[in-house]
Amino acid sequence: MSERPARPTKLPLGLLLALPVLVTVGALIVVPYVNIVIMSFRTPSTTRPYAPGFTIDNYARALTDSFYLELLGDTVRLAVMITALCLVIAYPAAYHLARTTSRWRGVLYALVLSPLLVGVVIRSFGWIILLANNGLINQMLRALELPALPLMYNEFGVVLALVHVFLPFMVLPLMGAIQGIDPRLEEAARSLGASRTKVFRRVVLPLSMPGVQSGCILVFVLSCGAYVTPALLGAGRVHTLTTEVVTMLDQFLWPRGAALALILASAGLIAVWLWAHFSGRTMRGLA
Amino acid sequence: MTRLSIEALEKRFDAVRAIAGIDMEVAQGEFVALLGPSGCGKTTTLRCIAGFESPSAGTICFDGDDVTGLPPEKRDIGMVFQNYALFPHMTVNGNLAFGLEMRDIAAGEVQRRIAEVLGLVQLDGLGERYPRQLSGGQQQRVALARALVIHPKLLLLDEPLANLDAKLRDEMRFFIRGLQKRIGITAIYVTHDQAEAMVMSDRIVVMFDGIIHQLGTAEDVYDRPATRAVASFIGLSNFFEGTFSGQVGVHYGLDTALGRIGCGAGFALTPGQKATAMIRPEAIGLASAVPNGAAAFQGTVAERYFLGNLADYRIKMADGSVLQVQQPATASFAPGAVVHVILPADRAWLVRERAP
Amino acid sequence: MKPGRAAYLTSVAAVYVFLMLPISIVVIASFNSGKYLRFPPEGFSLRWYAQFFASQPFMDALELSLVLAAVSTLAATLIGTPAALYYVRHAKNWRETFRLYTLAPLLLPEILTSIALLFLYYQIGLGTKTVAGLYFGHIVICVPFVFLQVTASLYNLSPAVEEAARSLGASPATVFRRITLPLIKPGIINGALFAFIISFDNVTISLLLKGVGTTTLPMQVFDYLRWDFDPTTAAASTVSILMTLGAVLAVDRLVGLRAMRY
Numbered sequence: 001m002s003e004r005p006a007r008p009t010k011l012p013l014g015l016l017l018a019l020p021v022l023v024t025v026g027a028l029i030v031v032p033y034v035n036i037v038i039m040s041f042r043t044p045s046t047t048r049p050y051a052p053g054f055t056i057d058n059y060a061r062a063l064t065d066s067f068y069l070e071l072l073g074d075t076v077r078l079a080v081m082i083t084a085l086c087l088v089i090a091y092p093a094a095y096h097l098a099r100t101t102s103r104w105r106g107v108l109y110a111l112v113l114s115p116l117l118v119g120v121v122i123r124s125f126g127w128i129i130l131l132a133n134n135g136l137i138n139q140m141l142r143a144l145e146l147p148a149l150p151l152m153y154n155e156f157g158v159v160l161a162l163v164h165v166f167l168p169f170m171v172l173p174l175m176g177a178i179q180g181i182d183p184r185l186e187e188a189a190r191s192l193g194a195s196r197t198k199v200f201r202r203v204v205l206p207l208s209m210p211g212v213q214s215g216c217i218l219v220f221v222l223s224c225g226a227y228v229t230p231a232l233l234g235a236g237r238v239h240t241l242t243t244e245v246v247t248m249l250d251q252f253l254w255p256r257g258a259a260l261a262l263i264l265a266s267a268g269l270i271a272v273w274l275w276a277h278f279s280g281r282t283m284r285g286l287a
Numbered sequence: 288m289t290r291l292s293i294e295a296l297e298k299r300f301d302a303v304r305a306i307a308g309i310d311m312e313v314a315q316g317e318f319v320a321l322l323g324p325s326g327c328g329k330t331t332t333l334r335c336i337a338g339f340e341s342p343s344a345g346t347i348c349f350d351g352d353d354v355t356g357l358p359p360e361k362r363d364i365g366m367v368f369q370n371y372a373l374f375p376h377m378t379v380n381g382n383l384a385f386g387l388e389m390r391d392i393a394a395g396e397v398q399r400r401i402a403e404v405l406g407l408v409q410l411d412g413l414g415e416r417y418p419r420q421l422s423g424g425q426q427q428r429v430a431l432a433r434a435l436v437i438h439p440k441l442l443l444l445d446e447p448l449a450n451l452d453a454k455l456r457d458e459m460r461f462f463i464r465g466l467q468k469r470i471g472i473t474a475i476y477v478t479h480d481q482a483e484a485m486v487m488s489d490r491i492v493v494m495f496d497g498i499i500h501q502l503g504t505a506e507d508v509y510d511r512p513a514t515r516a517v518a519s520f521i522g523l524s525n526f527f528e529g530t531f532s533g534q535v536g537v538h539y540g541l542d543t544a545l546g547r548i549g550c551g552a553g554f555a556l557t558p559g560q561k562a563t564a565m566i567r568p569e570a571i572g573l574a575s576a577v578p579n580g581a582a583a584f585q586g587t588v589a590e591r592y593f594l595g596n597l598a599d600y601r602i603k604m605a606d607g608s609v610l611q612v613q614q615p616a617t618a619s620f621a622p623g624a625v626v627h628v629i630l631p632a633d634r635a636w637l638v639r640e641r642a643p
Numbered sequence: 644m645k646p647g648r649a650a651y652l653t654s655v656a657a658v659y660v661f662l663m664l665p666i667s668i669v670v671i672a673s674f675n676s677g678k679y680l681r682f683p684p685e686g687f688s689l690r691w692y693a694q695f696f697a698s699q700p701f702m703d704a705l706e707l708s709l710v711l712a713a714v715s716t717l718a719a720t721l722i723g724t725p726a727a728l729y730y731v732r733h734a735k736n737w738r739e740t741f742r743l744y745t746l747a748p749l750l751l752p753e754i755l756t757s758i759a760l761l762f763l764y765y766q767i768g769l770g771t772k773t774v775a776g777l778y779f780g781h782i783v784i785c786v787p788f789v790f791l792q793v794t795a796s797l798y799n800l801s802p803a804v805e806e807a808a809r810s811l812g813a814s815p816a817t818v819f820r821r822i823t824l825p826l827i828k829p830g831i832i833n834g835a836l837f838a839f840i841i842s843f844d845n846v847t848i849s850l851l852l853k854g855v856g857t858t859t860l861p862m863q864v865f866d867y868l869r870w871d872f873d874p875t876t877a878a879a880s881t882v883s884i885l886m887t888l889g890a891v892l893a894v895d896r897l898v899g900l901r902a903m904r905y
């Protein structure tokens with residue numbers, strides 16, 4: 001009786017379950033991405049999608065032309081700024097949310113999550129009402145007879161709005177990491193004579209590093225790829241790689257746009273690869 | 288009511304041999320406990336019997352019919368899981384009806400059987416509750432009822448009492464055993480609790496590292512353990528290593544560092560062979576004067592602990608070894624006192640170092 | 644209260660204010676009677692809502708958004724749920740690869756996915772002549788959200804429960820229908836909710852893939868904001884927020900609280 005197959009239905013059934021996603025992601029992610037990689041080596045043409053022949057000129061240009069290099073630099077600089085601001089702003093809130101025993105905890109948690117339920121356009125819209133040249137804030141300044149400030153159509157507005165958009169993505173992994181730290185460790189450190197500040201620096205912060213890493217990687221990647229908010233709050237006066245790529249599409253410079261987009265994505269992909277190494281907890285936290 | 292026979296059963300998980308070849312026969316209506324330390328393969332054995340694991344080798348027969356290749360749903364077993372595994376989205380009635388529905392039993396009969404089994408586990412009136420509305424002990428009894436209501440050939444239980452508090456666990460032991468006897472169903476019960484195994488079962492299977500060291504009654508495994516591992520795992524024991532000197536009547540002589548001691552044995556030896564004897568602490572006698580007619584060894588009381596009904600002594604012997612001895616608390620020997628230690632030959636037993 | 648603690652609590656409170664500020668401003672602006680939101684507000688009015696519901700372009704956009712979100716949700720649920728079952732119960736050696744593969748639409752920058760799809764559509768001759776391409780784009784970015792939710796609910800489902808059903812005589816198919824499916828239903832519905840919201844709010848995919856002459860609600864708002872300020876967009880935004888909120892509350896009533904208890 002030893003020739004009996006182990007769980008005979010297992011393999012075909014399993015593949016049947018995986019098939020829909022294999023096909024969908026294959027056709028709508030893998031194929032287009034392979035295609036865009038090929039496209040990035042095509043010769044550009046302004047009259048049709050691309051001219052015959054292959055070239056590495058699109059990459060060479062993007063990586064040597066000072067305009068594109070500056071753009072890449074700006075994009076990364078903005079992303080780093082947004083990530084750092086998110087971290088600093090999110091940490092106290094995440095710590096509070098992780099440690100509070102208040103009966104408002106559920107409400108606060110919902111408050112942190114709720115911006116995710118509102119589209120990026122609408123959230124950017126709110127900032128426009130506040131920050132525009134004749135927006136609420138400048139109106140108030142004028143009412144107080146103070147000089148109006150340029151709050152929008154510049155990096156300040158874009159960074160502020162993007163920090164807002166991505167803040168929940170920083171709070172959630174941080175909160176998860178801090179919840180995982182046994183509160184008794186903090187008590188133990190206090191009992192050994194450490195001040196609150198010291199406890200934070202020597203115990204809480206180091207132990208929450210996985211959450212800090214996940215959150216930073218997530219926000220960094222999302223910031224690099226952000227398009228809607230820079231387009232709305234920058235309104236053509238703040239340029240990032242994404243806004244430039246979309247402009248190129250309008251000008252029909254597809255191969256060049258493809259190369260530029262891929263350079264941007266590889267910066268992000270390296271970060272994603274790092275993220276994959278810091279386990280899948282972050283996204284599960286979102287779920 | 289079913290006879291279970293397992294032959295040369297083996298289960299490998301990649302490199303790990305969770306079960307390394309076991310044979311056993313369980314008679315109709317018998318209650319057998321699988322006992323052993325964590326990771327010895329108890330659960331794996333039970334899951335092979337249930338059909339959740341397919342063995343790497345060997346056969347499993349119910350009443351002589353080979354079921355090794357059958358999926359679990361075709362085996363007609365009732366299983367009680369450690370965390371009960373009640374269906375959280377069904378009421379108690381729903382849980383109990385599930386197995387009957389799988390057997391296409393008519394609605395009226397389903398009602399009758401549910402009522403019957405609820406009475407049996409003393410949960411009348413709780414049929415409409417959801418599992419989360421029940422206490423741990425009640426959930427446990429629902430799990431038992433769900434396994435029994437289908438009138439299975441075999442009842443399999445995997446540490447069903449592990450999550451209950453001590454008092455409830457004690458009650459449930461007698462409850463489950465009583466129920467099993469009343470119904471007369473054959474039962475296999477996994478536990479790592481020796482007291483539970485001894486109180487409940489007709490026979491105990493003691494396993495280590497995927498093999499059976501001993502299969503016997505509670506008295507067998509306690510008084511006549513087959514191996515040193517069994518003796519150490521169940522109860523307390525003192526071991527004496529020595530050389531077999533020859534048989535005197537029913538007793539075997541063993542020359543140890545203390546001197547010659549007599550003991551019983553379940554296997555044959557040749558004179559000159561190395562062997563180990565064991566004796567339980569409560570089987571050892573202590574006397575202040577040299578006793579008449581019995582072989583005694585002199586020692587000194589090193590420590591004495593009061594256990595309520597018993598006194599627990601550490602006796603330092605002439606060869607430097609220390610014996611653990613338990614005596615009724617009434618007789619008292621103070622630390623430092625010189626005592627005579629009696630090792631009754633009919634309470635000492637030769638154990639093997641390895642499984643036979 | 645010590646000054647340190649007061650500063651800490653103030654900073655925490657400031658974060659919540661910051662999070663809610665722009666959203667509340669949009670809602671307030673939609674009820675403001677003037678064209679520009681002033682401080683203090685000029686008065687309460689529903690005129691922007693009247694304009695919104697009277698606007699054919701906005702109504703068409705709302706309809707497309709709703710249909711698009713509904714179709715994407717259904718498709719993503721039908722694709723993501725079996726994928727989660729495969730990942731938790733069947734995938735062996737390439738589990739993590741499979742997870743990354745399935746999550747790829749979420750991990751890759753949406754704008755890049757959008758561009759890549761646009762190029763492909765043009766090259767295979769589909770272009771943006773039909774809305775089919777828009778549907779495909781939305782479906783693929785919704786799949787990971789269903790996958791994550793159902794995966795989580797499968798992890799919470801003890802395999803012993805399914806084994807118990809097998810031991811009681813249920814075939815694997817019956818176990819799935821009677822035990823697994825009812826128990827992961829909350830996860831599936833939550834995943835569908837996520838998918839709905841993601842599709843309903845999406846701009847980046849719609850931006851490049853929407854068919855000629857059609858537009859979704861967030862795209863319409865986006866276009867309005869780029870060229871002019873019009874409080875009708877505030878009314879449109881508020882309606883969209885309310886619809887999302889409605890979906891969340893409906894799901895909460897349906898499975899949310901019970902999902903917590905299992």
Ligand SMILES: Nc1ncnc2c1ncn2[C@@H]1O[C@H](COP(=O)(O)OP(=O)(O)OP(=O)(O)O)[C@@H](O)[C@H]1O
Pocket residue numbers: 300303304305323324325326327328329330331332479
């Ligand atoms: N699915 C599996 N894959 C790999 N190894 C396994 C698997 N199941 C069990 N094992 C291994 O087989 C051995 C026996 O496991 P088993 O669960 O049968 O032990 P047990 O006696 O029930 O222990 P416990 O008292 O802790 O429940 C262990 O070494 C365990 O690690």
Ligand SMILES: [Mg+2]
Pocket residue numbers: 329330331
């Ligand atoms: Mg076990």
